[in-house]
Amino acid sequence: MLFSSEIFLCIFLPISLAAFYIIKKTQYKIELLIISLLSLFFYAWNDPKWLLLLLSSIILNYIFGQVIFREKRKFFLEVGICLNLFIIGWFKYKYFFLGWAFPEENKINYLIPLAISFFTFQQISYLIDIKDKIVKPLKFLDHVFYVSFFPQLIAGPIVLAKNIIPQIVQIKNKIFSLNLFILGTVVFFIGLFKKVYLADNLAPFVDLGFSLIDNGLTFPEAWAIVSAFALQLYFDFSGYSEMAVGLGLLFGFRLPVNFNVPFKSVSMIEFWKKWHISVTNFFMLYVYSPLSLYLNRLKIGKFSQNYLLMLIIPTLFTFFLSGLWHGADWKFVYFGLINGIALIINHFWKIFKLPKLPKLFSWFLTIIVVLISFVFFRANDIDEALKLLFIMFNPSLLFLPDWFSNYFNIAIGINFSVLPFFLTGTFSLKFLVIFLFCAYLSLAIPNVADKNFKLAFSWKNSFYLAVVILFSLSGINEEVSFIYFQF
Amino acid sequence: MGNEEKILKKLEKIFQIIFDDYSLRLSKNMTAEDIEEWDSLNQIKIILACEKEFSVKLNVREINNFANIGEMVTHLSNLEANIE
Numbered sequence: 006m007l008f009s010s011e012i013f014l015c016i017f018l019p020i021s022l023a024a025f026y027i028i029k030k031t032q033y034k035i036e037l038l039i040i041s042l043l044s045l046f047f048y049a050w051n052d053p054k055w056l057l058l059l060l061s062s063i064i065l066n067y068i069f070g071q072v073i074f075r076e077k078r079k080f081f082l083e084v085g086i087c088l089n090l091f092i093i094g095w096f097k098y099k100y101f102f103l104g105w106a107f108p109e110e111n112k113i114n115y116l117i118p119l120a121i122s123f124f125t126f127q128q129i130s131y132l133i134d135i136k137d138k139i140v141k142p143l144k145f146l147d148h149v150f151y152v153s154f155f156p157q158l159i160a161g162p163i164v165l166a167k168n169i170i171p172q173i174v175q176i177k178n179k180i181f182s183l184n185l186f187i188l189g190t191v192v193f194f195i196g197l198f199k200k201v202y203l204a205d206n207l208a209p210f211v212d213l214g215f216s217l218i219d220n221g222l223t224f225p226e227a228w229a230i231v232s233a234f235a236l237q238l239y240f241d242f243s244g245y246s247e248m249a250v251g252l253g254l255l256f257g258f259r260l261p262v263n264f265n266v267p268f269k270s271v272s273m274i275e276f277w278k279k280w281h282i283s284v285t286n287f288f289m290l291y292v293y294s295p296l297s298l299y300l301n302r303l304k305i306g307k308f309s310q311n312y313l314l315m316l317i318i319p320t321l322f323t324f325f326l327s328g329l330w331h332g333a334d335w336k337f338v339y340f341g342l343i344n345g346i347a348l349i350i351n352h353f354w355k356i357f358k359l360p361k362l363p364k365l366f367s368w369f370l371t372i373i374v375v376l377i378s379f380v381f382f383r384a385n386d387i388d389e390a391l392k393l394l395f396i397m398f399n400p401s402l403l404f405l406p407d408w409f410s411n412y413f414n415i416a417i418g419i420n421f422s423v424l425p426f427f428l429t430g431t432f433s434l435k436f437l438v439i440f441l442f443c444a445y446l447s448l449a450i451p452n453v454a455d456k457n458f459k460l461a462f463s464w465k466n467s468f469y470l471a472v473v474i475l476f477s478l479s480g481i482n483e484e485v486s487f488i489y490f491q492f
Numbered sequence: 493m494g495n496e497e498k499i500l501k502k503l504e505k506i507f508q509i510i511f512d513d514y515s516l517r518l519s520k521n522m523t524a525e526d527i528e529e530w531d532s533l534n535q536i537k538i539i540l541a542c543e544k545e546f547s548v549k550l551n552v553r554e555i556n557n558f559a560n561i562g563e564m565v566t567h568l569s570n571l572e573a574n575i576e
Contacts, residue, residue: 137553167557274531289532294552297536302543315540316533352533 006050008193008248009201009481017047018252021155025256026181033177037150040256044155048119055118062092063152066128070142073135082136086129093125101333120159122330124152126287131166133291140166147173156252160245162263162283172258185254188460191470192453193251198473199244199450201480203443207237210436215383218392227396229440231376234383236443239268242281250454261286265452271367273344273351276375284327293323316352321345336381336390343378495572499546499565506541510534520562546572 006013021043028036049056069085094102097117131151134140143151143166150173157164214222214230222230246263253260261283270276277285300314321342328341362370377394384390452458460466504518511529524530539550548571558564 134553137551139553139557278531290553290556293532294536294539298539298552301536301540315536352531355529 006047008245008252009197009477011481014481017043018255022255034146036176037146037173040155041146041149041153044150044153044158047155048153048158052116052119055121058092058096058118058121059124059153062089062124062128063149065089066131066152067143067145067148069132070135070148073132074142079136082132085132089125089129089132093121096121098329098333117333123161123163124158126284126330127163127165128152130163130287130291134166140170143170143173154253154256154258156249156256156258157260160242160249162246162249162261163287164260164283165286168261169258176257182257184460185257188458189251189254191251191460192254192458193248194470194474194477195450195453196244196247196249196251197481198477199240199247200477201244202476203446204237204240204244205480206439207233207240207443210439211237211383215385215389215393218384218389218396222393222396224396224400227393228376229436231380231383231393231397232444233436233440235268235372235376235379236440236447238379238382239264239447240443247454259456260454262452262454262456265455266448266450268372268447269368270371271364272371273347273374274355276371277344277348284330288323288327288330292326293319296322312353312356317349320349320352324348331382334386336384336387339381339387339390340378343374343381347374347378496565496569499568499572500561502545503542503561503565503568506538506545510537510541518561520560520565522561523559542568548572 006017008014021040024039024043025036028039045056045059048059065088066085069081069088072081073085131140135142142148147170151164151166151169152158154169211230211234214226214233217226243264250260250262263281263283265279265282267276267279270279297315297319300318301311303314324341324345325338326341328338331337331340361367377397380393380397381387381390384393500518500520504516507518507527508514508516511527511534513529516527524535535552535555539552539555542548543550546568548568554567555564558567
C-alpha cells in the first residue's frame, strides 16, 4: 500500500488514527496491538507472502534481545547478528553471490522481500544496543510495534531503538496535541507534494533519457537527465521520508530526519551528513567507527598518523557495504565506492590543510561527484553507466538545441538547425521549466522534518500549503512506486 | 579544581589539538552540533586520544548517545573512578 494512494489516505489512515485516539490511554496494550495488526496488514497488502518472513524476523530478534540481555556473553550477540545477515543474505544477495561465482547462472529474476534491508538493520542495531546496555529489551508487543509501525516499516527512516523506546513508553501518558497533529499534516503533505508532483513529473524525462543512451544521446542531454535523476531521487525519497515523519507526528511519534537540504552541501563530508541520514548514521555507528577503532587499537604504527587504518580502509569497507545495502548489484558497489573515495579525498584535503576553494566551486565539485555516482545508481548495469559517463565527459557531443535554433534562425539569421543540440528530443522547454522549478525547490524547501522546524502561521504560508495540498492530491493514486521500495 | 573540571580541561586540550583551534573553549552543555568541523573521523580521533589520556576503553555508540560534553565528562569520571 502506498502512502500516496487513495486507499491509504481515505480508508487505512483514518481507521488507524481513529483506533489510536479513541482507545483510552489505560488500554495502551490494546492500542499497540491494534496499530501493530494494522501495520502488518499494511505490509501484507500488496504481497502477503513475505509477512511470514517479517514475523519470523520479529520473533527471532525478540528472543535474541532477551537472551543477550540475560546472558552477558558476546556469543549470543554474534549468533543473532549472523542469523539476521543470513536471512538478508539468503533473500536478497543469494543470486548476487551465486552470479559472482557462476556468471553464466546470473540470469534469474527474483523478488526481494519488501523492506527487508530496513527491518533487518533496524533489529541488528537493537541487538547491539542491548549488548551495549544503551537500551533494555522490549516486551513482545512493544517489539512488534517498534519494527512494524507502518510509517517507518517499508523504507525507513531506520529508527534506532534508543530513539523510539522512550516514545513507546510514553504512549501510556499520551495527550492529543493539536499543534503536533497540524505539524504532522503539513509535513506529510509537503512530502506527498515532493513525491507525486515533483519526483513523478521528472520521472518520464529521466526514463526517456536513459532509454536513449545507445541512440544518440548528446553531451548536454546526458548531464540534463542525470541532474534530473538526482532531483527525482531526492524528491522521491525525501518526500517519502517526510511523509513517514508526518505520519509519525500524527500518532505522536518523532521519527528521525533523513534529509537536510543535501544539494546545498559544499563538500562530500557535508553531503553525507545531509543525505539519507538514518542509514549514514547506522553505518557510521555500527560499521565505520567500530572498524576504525578496532584497527587502530591493534596499534600498527603511530595511531595519530595512521590514516590507512583510521580512514581509508574503514571508509572504503563502509561504502562498499552501504552500496551493497542498496541492492545486490555491482553498480551499487560502484556508487558506494565513488562516494567513499571522494569522502577520503575530502578528508585528506582538510588533513593536509590545502587551500579552501571558493564556495561556489566547492559546491559545483560536490554536485559533479554526486551526479557521477548517481549514474551508477540509476543505470540498468555498469555497461550502461559507463556509456553514459563517456557521453557526459565527451564535450565534442555539444550541440545547440532544435527549439533554440528556430529562434536563432529568425532573430539572427544564422541557420543553427544544422547543429542539433538535444538531438533525441529528450530536452524540451517543458523539461527545462520543470527542471529549473525542481532545482530551485530542492534548495528552497527547508527541512520540515527537523524537530526544530516551527510552523509560522501567516497568509503567505497558508497559501503555499493550500497549493501544495491541491497539487499533491491531484497526483495521488498514480501507478508509480517509490524508488527506495526496492531496497 | 574538582575531578570533572580537570577532565573538562584535559578534554579541551584534546579538542584544541584535533580541531586545530587553540581558541576553542569547551563547556559542559556544548554538543557536536556546536563544533562545525565535527565529523566521523574527528570523532574517532577524539575517542582514541581520550583512551590514551584517561587509560580507558570507550564505546563509540555510548559516546554518540551523550546529549552533551557534560555527559561525556561524567562518563570519563566514572570510568576513572572504577579503575581506581
